[in-house]
Amino acid sequence: MGQVYAVTSGKGGVGKSTVAVGLAFAFTKLNKKTLLVDMDEGLRCLDLMLGADKSAVFDLSDILLGKEMGDAVYEAEHIKGLYLVPAPADTGMIDAFSFTDFAKRAAEEFDVVIFDFPAGMDFSLYTCLPKSALFLTVAVPDPVSVRDAAAVSRRLNEINCPSRLIINNFVYRLIKRRIFRNVDDIIDGSGLQLLGVIPNSEELALLSVNHSVKPRGKAMAAFLRIARRLMNESILLPNLKKI
Ligand SMILES: Nc1ncnc2c1ncn2[C@@H]1O[C@H](COP(=O)(O)OP(=O)(O)OP(=O)(O)O)[C@@H](O)[C@H]1O
Numbered sequence: 001m002g003q004v005y006a007v008t009s010g011k012g013g014v015g016k017s018t019v020a021v022g023l024a025f026a027f028t029k030l031n032k033k034t035l036l037v038d039m040d041e042g043l044r045c046l047d048l049m050l051g052a053d054k055s056a057v058f059d060l061s062d063i064l065l066g067k068e069m070g071d072a073v074y075e076a077e078h079i080k081g082l083y084l085v086p087a088p089a090d091t092g093m094i095d096a097f098s099f100t101d102f103a104k105r106a107a108e109e110f111d112v113v114i115f116d117f118p119a120g121m122d123f124s125l126y127t128c129l130p131k132s133a134l135f136l137t138v139a140v141p142d143p144v145s146v147r148d149a150a151a152v153s154r155r156l157n158e159i160n161c162p163s164r165l166i167i168n169n170f171v172y173r174l175i176k177r178r179i180f181r182n183v184d185d186i187i188d189g190s191g192l193q194l195l196g197v198i199p200n201s202e203e204l205a206l207l208s209v210n211h212s213v214k215p216r217g218k219a220m221a222a223f224l225r226i227a228r229r230l231m232n233e234s235i236l237l238p239n240l241k242k243i
């Protein structure tokens with residue numbers, strides 16, 4: 001049974017999809033057959049981020065309506081071991097019963113499955129995921145995002161969904177100048193255990209244009225640290241100045 005991750009946040013635009021793709025790249029580098037599932041019905045984006053908007057023909061609604069997963073999943077051309085299921089182009093296409101079955105089958109076929117959920121407080125599909133699923137709550141150092149991550153964390157706790165924190169868009173300078181709160185304050189404010197910190201980076205801002213992350217850059221190093229921690233390796237948080 002593969003490991004299932006669900007990327008979530010309270011506030012929108014904090015980098016969930018970017019983190020989902022970056023983590024998927026990291027897992028494929030660690031030789032894990034990885035499936036990305038875009039859950040943002042009507043507002044899909046992972047196909048564009050992977051440069052698959054022209055070639056990914058089917059989407060999650062086709063699979064839920066009975067299309068064979070093997071025929072409907074898109075295999076990334078430029079990254080071996082990375083697969084995608086785009087979100088339905090319309091809303092209201094995901095029914096809980098078929099989605100539960102899909103999530104279970106996906107976890108059986110792939111080493112890692114990453115669900116990229118939309119922002120907000122609609123948790124109705126979260127409990128359809130296998131019990132072993134781990135929720136990755138993304139927050140940026142902005143206090144609004146931290147408070148929203150805390151609200152998500154409380155709600156996930158209530159429905160027995162374990163969750164960890166990923167801090168995205170980290171800029172050391174803004175924390176040093178006390179413009180944003182430091183990492184310890186963000187951890188305390190969110191009420192979540194920290195999994196990793198992703199830097200603000202031009203190459204991540206350009207993901208939808210370049211469809212890749214430099215294998216030896218700082219962003220990939222940050223994603224690899226998170227992927228390795230998720231695989232139970234003991235990886236220390238680096239000096240924040242160097243993230
Ligand atoms: N670490 C980063 N450094 C620079 N830019 C980033 C970073 N993370 C995300 N971005 C940029 O921030 C914007 C929002 O990112 P993204 O779409 O991943 O957020 P999201 O949380 O998935 O949004 P939504 O709530 O709409 O699903 C994008 O333009 C993306 O390129």
Ligand SMILES: [Mg+2]
Pocket residue numbers: 016017018040045116117118
């Ligand atoms: Mg998104």
